[in-house]
Structures are given as C-alpha cells and as structure tokens.
Amino acid sequence: MTKKTLEIYSVELSGTKDIQQTDKGNGKEKYRGLKNCFEPRKNHYKEELRKEVDLDDHKLSIKELEKKYDTNIITGLSSTQAAELLARNGPNALTPPKETPEIIKFLKQMVGGFSILLWIGAILCWIAYGIQYSMNTSSSLDNVYLGCVLALVVILTGIFAYYQEAKSTNIMATFNKMIPQQALVIRDSEKMTIPAEELVVGDIVEIRGGDRIPADIRLLSVQGCKVDNSSLTGESEPQPRSSEFTHDSPLETKNIGFYSTTCLEGTATGMVINTGDRTIIGQIASLASGVGNEKTPIAIEIQHFVHIVAGVAVSIGILFFIIAVSLKYQVLDSIIFLIGIIVANVPEGLLATVTVTLSLTAKRMAKKNCLVKNLEAVETLGSTSIICSDKTGTLTQNRMTVAHLWFDNQIFIADTSEDHSNQVFDQSSGTWASLSKIITLCNRAEFSPGQESVPIMKRVVVGDASETALLKFSEVILGDVMEIRKRNHKVAEIPFNSTNKFQLSIHKTDDPNDQRFLLVMKGAPERILEKCSTIMVNGQKQPLDKNTAEAFHTAYMELGGLGERVLGFCHLYLPADEFPETYTFDVDTMNFPTSNLCFVGLLSMIDPPRSTVPDAVTKCRSAGIKVIMVTGDHPITAKAIAKSVGIISANSETVEDIAKRLHIAVEQVNKRDAKAAVVTGMELKDMSPEQLDELLTNYSEIVFARTSPQQKLIIVEGCQRQNAVVAVTGDGVNDSPALKKADIGIAMGIAGSDAAKNAADMILLDDNFASIVTGVEEGRLIFDNLKKTIAYTLTKNIAELCPFLIYIIVGLPLPIGTITILFIDLGTDIIPSIALAYEKAESDIMNRKPRHKKKDRLVNQQLAIYSYLHIGLMQAVGAFVAYFTVYAQEGFKPSILINIRVEWEDSNVNDLEDSYGQQWTWYQRKYLEWMGYTAFFVGIMVQQIADLIIRKTRRNSIFQQGLFRPQYWFVAVPFAILIWVYDEVRKLFIRLYPGSWWDKNMYY
Amino acid sequence: MVIQKEKKSCGQVVEEWKEFVWNPRTHQFMGRTGTSWAFILLFYLVFYGFLTAMFTLTMWVMLQTVSDHTPKYQDRLATPGLMIRPKTENLDVIVNVSDSESWDQHVQKLNKFLEPYNDSIQAQKNDVCRPGRYYEQPDNGVLNYPKRACQFNRTQLGDCSGIGDPTHYGYSTGQPCVFIKMNRVINFYAGANQSMNVTCVGKRDEDAENLGNFVMFPANGNIDLMYFPYYGKKFHVNYTQPLVAVKFLNVTPNVEVNVECRVNAANIATDDERDKFAGRVAFKLRVNKT
Secondary structure, eight states: OHHHHHHHHHTTSSOHHHHHHHHHHHHHHHTHHHHHHHGGGHHHHHHHHHHHHTOOTTTSOHHHHHHHHTOOTTTOBOHHHHHHHHHHHOOSSOOOOOOOOHHHHHHHHHHTTTHHHHHHHHHHHHHHHHHHHHHOTTOOSHHHHHHHHHHHHHHHHHHHHHHHHHHHHHHHHHHHOOOOOEEEEEETTEEEEEEGGGOOTTOEEEEETTOBOOSEEEEEEEEEEEEEOHHHHSOOSOEEOOSSOOOSSTTTOTTEEOTTOEEEEEEEEEEEEEOGGGSHHHHHHHHHTTSOOOOOHHHHHHHHHHHHHHHHHHHHHHHHHHHHHHTTOOHHHHHHHHHHHHHHHSOTTHHHHHHHHHHHHHHHHHHTTEEESSTTHHHHHHHOOEEEEOSTTTTBOSSOEEEEEEETTEEEEOOOSTTOOOOOSOOOSHHHHHHHHHHHHSOOOEEOSSOTTSOGGGSOEESOHHHHHHHHHHHHHHSOHHHHHHHSOEEEEEOOOTTTOEEEEEEEOSOTTOOOEEEEEEEOHHHHHHTEEEEEETTEEEEOOHHHHHHHHHHHHHHHHTTOEEEEEEEEEEOTTTSOTTOOOOTTTTOSOOSSEEEEEEEEEEOOBOTTHHHHHHHHHHTTOEEEEEOSSOHHHHHHHHHHHTSSOTTOOOHHHHHHHHTOOGGGSOGGGOOEEEEEHHHHHTOOHHHHHHHHHHOSEEEEESOOHHHHHHHHHHHHHTTOOEEEEEOSGGGHHHHHHSSEEEEETTTOOHHHHHHOSEEETTOOHHHHHHHHHHHHHHHHHHHHHHHHHHHHHHHHHHHHHHHHHHOOOOSSOHHHHHHIIIIITHHHHHHGGGOOOSSOGGGSOOOOTTTSOSSOHHHHHIIIIIIHHHHHHHHHHHHHHHHHHHTOOHHHHTTOHHHHHOTTOOOEEOTTSOEEOHHHHHHHHHHHHHHHHHHHHHHHHHHHHHHTOSSSOHHHHOOSOGGGGGTTHHHHHHHHHHHHHHHHHHHHSTTSHHHHHHOO | OOOOOOOOOHHHHHHHHHHHHEETTTTEETTEEHHHHHHHHHHHHHHHHHHHHHHHHHHHHHHHTSOSSSOSOOGGGSSOBEEEESOOTTSEEEEETTOHHHHHHHHHHHHHHHGGGOHHHHHHHSBOOOTTSOOOOOOTTSOOOSOOOBOOOGGGGGGGSOTTOTTTTTTTTTOOEEEEEEOOOBTOOGGGGSOEEEEEEESSHHHHHHHOOEEEESGGGEEOGGGOOBOOTTTSTTOOOOEEEEEESOOOTTSEEEEEEEEEOTTOOOOOSSOTTBSEEEEEEEEEOO
C-alpha cells in the first residue's frame, strides 16, 4: 500500500529517493485519506507512473535521442512524420476531466429530489385509471390527465434544473477558452509557427524568454535560460536550465523543461519528449481528478430536507392508506387518496426555487469578482469556517516592492500601497542622490515598449522581480529612468550570478565636466559590505569603522527580520587618470577595482500585502472564520506578511516569540500561552495526524511556511477532521488536489492555472482575498434566506394536506383538488418564494460564528414544527372556514357535510338533499365542489400573503426590516377610481343609446 | 475527508434508544426533561385551545350570516333536476317477471316511498288547494310558520298507486311503474305560471320502438302549479312533492331500453350539455321474460 502511495506522489515530490527515506515511516499514516480516494484507480496510475519513472531521456546524448525519436536536431521532423505521430499520439493538450454525459446529468435531474415521489404519484394515477378501466370501460380520464400533469411537472422542473446547471457550466466553458498557444518548431529544415496542440514527440522547438514551454522537452542548447517551475513544484524561485544532465531524477535535472512552465529569460532549443497527458503536468492533472469531490454542505442540507419531507409524505401516505382501507374504502379510492397526500406534501416548486435563488446569488457574486462554477458552492462559502489562503498574489500584490531604505544611519519607510503614490521619506540628502543613481543604473530591467499611458505600477517589465521593483521605484521617484540611463552610458556590466552574488556596471556620468567613470554595484548586503572601505553619510564619504559596520548590521537584521529581501548598494568613481575615457573594460579579466568601494545604503523589498486584505482578515475574524496562511515562502517572510495583514494579530505571540522575550529555551515555554504558530513544511512532515489536529485546535493563528503543495492537502484534511468547512485558495497545477479536496476550492482568475481553475468550485477574478469575504457574506445571506424560502413553502403543505386527511376520516366533499394544489405549488407560490432570496440581512451576519456543519441545519426541527404545526395549521383552519362558508351559503351547512362523501360523489344520486330540503343533481354538486376548491385555494393564498410577510424576518419586527412604504400604495388610487367611473359611464351610455355613435365606437 | 462511519453494533443501537427514551443522567424522557415536557404540553394545550376557539368563533359568526329560512345563494340550482323512483344503483330498472326477488326490493322501496302520499295522511295534514295556481304563502312582515302544503293523494297515481294492487306496481306482470319527481328548489316558481308536464321517450329510434306504449298518472304527466313554490324543509312542514308515474305497458322483453323523461316547463331548460339531469332524467329499463 505504501509503495503505491509513494508512486503516486513521486510525481509531485522532488526526488523519488527522498521520499522513500523520509516517508517510509509515517507516509502511510499521512496519506491514509488519499489512499482511499485513489484506490479505485490505482492500477491506472501505477501504469502511467511507471512510464514516468522510466523517463531517461535526460540521460541520453543528443545522438541517442535523435535515434530514439527518429528525428534530426537540425532539420527537425518531416511534416509527414509529424502528421503520422500526431495521428498516433493525439494532440498535445490535456484531456479535460471526464465529463458526465449530458444525458446522465439530465436523467439525474429527473429522478433526484422529490421527482421520484412524483413519479410514484403519476404511476399510481395510471394504475388507478387501469383499475377503473378494467371495472368500467367508460370511466373518466381524470386520473390519466393528473398522471400526465405530474409527469410533466417532474420533467419541466428537471429540464429547468438541468438548464440552470448547464448555464453555469457554460460560463466556465467560455472562461476556459484561452488564446491558443503557439510554438516555434523546426520541421522540414524550416522554422515555422504552429499551434502548440500539433506538437509531436521528436519535434525540435525553440523557446524564448516569456514563452510557455509547449510540451515536456529535453533541452539541447541553452543560452541563459531560466524557468519558473512554480506551477509544477510551487517554488517560485527561477531555476536555471542547461543542456547538461545534472541529476538522476528527471524532475531535478537541468536539461528538461516541463510543459506549462514558463521560460523567464534566455533562449533554448529542445526536443519534445512527451506531449499532452503523458507530460508530467498531465499526470498530475489526472491525479487531481481522482480526488473525490466532497458533497457541498448545501447539497447535504437539501438532501436532509428532502428526506424529512419525503419521510413525512410517505409515512402519512401509508398511514392513511391503511386507515382508508380499514375504513372499508375501496383500494382504488385509497390509491387516489395516496396520490393526493403525496402531491399535497411535496413542495414541487421548491427545488427549482432553490436553484433560481442560488443562481441569482451566483450572478451577484460574479459581479463582485467571485465566479461560481458550482451553484451549490455559493452557500458553501457562507458556511466556511477555515480559509487556507495562499500568500503570494492572494494576500499580497504579487510583485516585489521597495519597502524600506537605509542610508545615513536611518531606516526610511517607502510607500508600498498599490500605486506607490505617496513617497514621504527624506530625499534631500546627498546620499539619496547617489543611492538613487545606483538604483537606476545598476539595473537591467526595462519597461516593455508602448506603455506610456499605463500607470507605472501596472506596466509590464522585462526582468526579474527585484529589478522590476527597483525600476518601478526609481521611475516613480526620479521620472524617466531610461532617459537617465541613456545619459549615463553603460560601458561594461557583470550581471548577477549566484557565485558572485552581486551585479556591477560601469557608466559614463551625465556630468560633462566629470570625466570619471562611475562603477555601481548592488548585491547581497554582506558581500557588498566586504568590498567597501568607506561609507557615505549625508553625502560625505566616511571611513567604514566598527560603529558604522555595527549600525549596518543592526539595520540589516531588522529589515531581514521583517521578512524582506535586502540588497546593498555601493559605488566608486574611478579615478580619471587611471581610467581615461578610452579605457576598455573587460568583464572577464576584471581590469577595474571591485574592492575599497563606498557603501551607500541598503534597500529592502517585499511583496507587500494588498491594501484591502487586513480589513478582510478582520472581517473574517469577527465572522468566526479562521484564516490560515499556507505558503511556500520563507517562515520569516510569511510571518511578517501574516502580521501585517492581521493573520497573526498584533498582540499574539508564537512560542518562539515568548522564548525570545523571556530569554528561555523554546522547550520551556508553556505552549498554551502562545496563540499563534508558524509551522514549516519540515516540521509538518514529522507530525502525526493527531499532532496536526492538536496544532489546528490549539492555535487560533497559524501560518504554514515552506510547505509543498501536497502538504496543503494534508492541512486541508486536518481542518476537515475538525468538522470545519474549509475553503482553499490556490493557483498552481499542484494545488489542484487540495482545491478538489477542500469543501470549496477557490482558484485565482489571473494567476491561476487551468488545472487549478478546473479543480476549483469558484474563481476569484481579481485574485483578491477581500473578494472571498464578500462571497462569505453572500453565502451566509443566502443560507438565511433559503431558510425563509423553505419555511414559507412548507407552511402551505399542511393546508394542502389537511383536506385529504379530513376528507378520508370525516367524509366531507373534497375541499381542494390535486390540480389546484399543483397550481399553488408551481404557480402562485413560486415568485414570492424567489423574492425572499432578495431579502436583506436582518443583522450583521458577518458578526456571527460560521454555522456548524452538523448542528445548524437548513431545515431544523424548529423550522419544521413551526411551519407545519403552528402556522400551517392556522392556515388550514382558515382555509376550512372559507370552505365551510361557501357550502353553508349555498345550502349545505357543516353538520350535513359529515359523511356525505359517498352519496356526494355518486353520479347516480341526482336528488341529494341539502340542509334546506333542496335537492341537487350530481353536476350541481360538482360545481359547488369546484367553488369549494376555489374558496380553499383563495383561503390559502390570502394567508400565504401573511405568511410571506412574516417570513421576511426571523427575529426582527417586520417594521424594523421595512416594507414598501404604505403611502405609496395609495398614490394611484384616484386613477383607479377614474378608470372605474369612466367605464361605468361608458356602459351607461351604451345601454341608454343602443346603436348610437357612442355604442358603435365604445362597445367591444 | 475520510468519513469515519463507525458501524454501530446492534447492542449499541438498543443502548442509544434506551438512553433516548430515558436518560438517567439528565433525567430526560424522549430527549426532554419533565419541565420541558410540561411546558411543551401546556404550550400546545393553550395554542390549540386558542386555535379551536378561534375556529369555533369564526364558524359561529359565519353561521349567523346564514338564515334558517332560505340559503344565501341558489345560483347552482337555476334548473331543478329530475329523478326516478325506484332508485337503483345505476339508474336501471330491471324486472325479472318470474323472479319475484328481483323486483321485491323495488316494491318495498316504493311502498315506503309512497306511504306519506296515502290519502288519509294527506287529508289529515295537508290542504286542498286550487289547481293551476301557485300556492303562495308570503310572510308579509310576520313569520308565517308553519306553511301549509297541498295534498297529493296516492290515488291520483291511478294504476301505479299500488293500492290493493296484486301486480305490485306492475312488476309482477312486466308492466312496471316508474315514478318521476322534480328536485325541490326553494322559492322556485316552476312553469312560470303556465302548465307543465313530463314526457318520456326512447332515447334512440330503436329504444322508441322497444319502449312500446305507456300511460302516465296524473294524466299527461301533468305537474300542478299548486305544489310550488317550496319554502324549505324547516317552514314547509309536510310538503308533498308532486309525482308523475309512468306505467310501461308493453316493453319489448329481454332488451335494454334507454328511456329519457323531461319536464316541459317554460322556465326549465332541459338542454344543459354538462348536467345530464337538469330538467330531465335518463334511465334504463329492462323487462326479462322467459
């Protein structure tokens, strides 16, 4: 078992060997949940993954590769070969997750919910007719019609629900449609651009910075290529690629580029070795589809509700069937009673109403940037009790931004808000002038052309994240950076590399009187400091003594402690005599000084939180939702961001903080004192599920740092063990299993990969955490309002049911017919119950705890009893009074109605006596019965208006909630009277002067 | 999520049930404590008591609006229906001449039905009225109670009166009598001051042939105006409904004959599409002879 699990995970974890060592002990435990999910498909995976493990293309030489794939790296494949391979292996695209066939979806709607009860009702109708027909061939077709009506009801509501579902799926379909990817490929010795879908194994493709890698490729030649493998591994550090075989594991070696990862810079040529679903990413994507989808809470609630109602219907139905039979009714009559009871009990229109309500809310949420894929997810968001949020992009702006500067022995704070507009630090110092020059010049990043009208912060930049940050920072403060660079012509440059850890460039200065070259350098602060002998303070060069070095270290530690990436800057004016204007700088021999430079300052950068997030986190907290940060980032950075957005609140400490404050060892700290915890992936790895449970229950503020995507899945499972409804955000392919596993998976609309979007239930169109909070609010509101809708709808069921029960037991003429009941359920009651969905919240729903999945039901005992036994009974009594009134005023007083049923319904009794001694034919009675139906119907209707008004609120007075102001009802009254009077006059003249001009023109 | 569905053993289920019925720790019976039960019972007692009272009150108020004398509305009874006696299950009068049991129950019913029409009873209870005129008894401000009824003597039914009749209304000889009556409708002036009568025909041509001759009592199937208007059960005590008897003399034996009788009166429409008994009655007649 362990073996199989490992095989599955070997795809995602880097290095198969590692896992076997580290996970052998507890891996079994940890993946227990998953294993069950995967088990049914394990054989399939096993096979798929063995292939992956066997991947050895990275070990082969180019010659061997050419032979293996029957290709040539210069001329590429021939088009015929390519066409053949394409036909054999299929297009290079991920197979979308298997869709349930439409017909199955449709049939599911036809038998789901109450439909099955109504089908039974319809079939009973036809059986009843069959019995009638066998006894008397000329029996009336009423039952056949009723059966057809019932079947029609089921089919129509089924079609409706199907249509709604299809509509929301369609939103997704359009969303999914992307601009087709292109690939530059060599075929028949010619470079050509083809859709990436048409790539086949053996194709030679060229990749440039900014491209998405179109398939799994073995790199053949590389020029300074770096790739972002974050969609695969979750690590956002750019990774260099080369054509050498560096590691046994295909995932670790540098000469493989993976499908769907991005090439950040440089160029490369590679040979396609895997396409479509056979790529590594394709295998993970199919893994995600193997994770079982949880039933959404609202689906469970509705099922619960359907069970209650169906239970009531079936038990009352059977009870009265038995009573009817024992009261010596014929079986046929008993069947008809049973149909009536079922129809009366089932709120036929309710499920359609719920669907409409949910889709209305989904629409509303889409406007607020939450695109809901699965209608039921609307409510799930409302019951969310834990949000596991990504850091990058969701909580933060997803761009490095200069946060602090240190120069002149002082730390300055830079504005990190979304538009950078408000830079308030002191810019008068001479040191800043030098520093700004270094920032501007020692930077390779450039704005892509043609973006003059775009705000600076939104412009697209070619270059890595920190250079981009510096470029934008200087552009905002200094103005046109490119112009400054032009004026300070660059004569030599050493780009940043990981051995040097610095970047250097030499410029001519823009001062025409100054013939010196300016050497500027930036890099890791400690490295930079090493190369310096002086430091600039207030624009003056000063020797770098112990004190200043101390100050530097304090500042460095402080900024580092904020989780920020710190860079040091220094410069040196090269003496003009040694380096005349004609001097040729050689970056390989380094014929220029790189020591005894002048240290200018530090600058630290962070991916700052979005400005709306702290507020949103506070809202979550007051709404009783725990926000957990799960990130692949460094714990210090993670903690800093968590603190700044309020995930770790200002006054709470971690165990480590307490230890530091009290100067004691971490082990000595009482764990109960700490409210917050920062847990790294390494620690999480060693935890048993019990320990994780403990962690999740004991700490209210948790940050998971340095976590791998599969650990996200473990965290989600841990939360779900606490009976929490978990929302998870994610963007990478590797997040998709966690997104699926979560009660509600939230994918990022901008940064999210397609796989993530596919696995998610909801898509945040603006990637903003704050949008989740608005979603939560809507979700909670809809839950409350659905309660109201259901309470409203259930009430009249008693008023519909009682007539049948009284009819059977007391033998009154039937007070209300089955078709009339259907008319209420599917006609008059639909719009009011949908209207309740628009009801505004009664109190601040965001100040409430999230509902408990198992305890706070949508339909609880109180709701059912209040609707059925209190209001429902009142309604029934009211409707009965209306019914008795009609009969009494027509001649049948209540006393004579008792047990009149048999004679009343006998079409051969045409002289039935009423209370006054008058005699009635069958048809006359029937007509009276229909009047009774109408009276009963109107009785229910009138009381449903009152019911609708009371259902607007559950706690507040209706006057607090507000109705349409009463005075407005009367504004049009004069005109109503006018209409009436005018028409009476019209008719008067028509009667008075027949054949006149008036008559001809006005009589219709 | 791994849903841990623990399989409960049978014993556990029983135990749980036991605890639900009586929980000794919390002193809960069926999930509620004694006080809770007391409150809930009290609540429902009051609630349903109030609801019953409310129902009774509204019904009482409603019944106050209904007079004892005449119903508030009679819109459904514009056309009185017609009905036959003897009343049979499917309105088919079947007579097996040789089998006295087949018609014996009809005869019993008819005897009972016609008993109030006996001349002695009529003479004792009812007035002799002037034929051809409505017998109106207006209240004129004072309640005219009880109202008098006109005599309809059994002897008026002639051969069908069944008095001293050895043929049992003709049932034993295959010449059955069928009695036709018009439904009572309060304050209905049938015939609109013109004379009216009942006529019978075979429904289709072959029925007409099979029906043969018949005689009607009173002659021509007349219904006299003096029996109208009807003032209602409570006021018009001893009201005797006028009858028309039809004696079928030579019905073709062993054939089912569809007979339709209708009343010919100025203010009674007999062509209602949907109400097959408005001013008319259709029945099947079959005389079985061996």
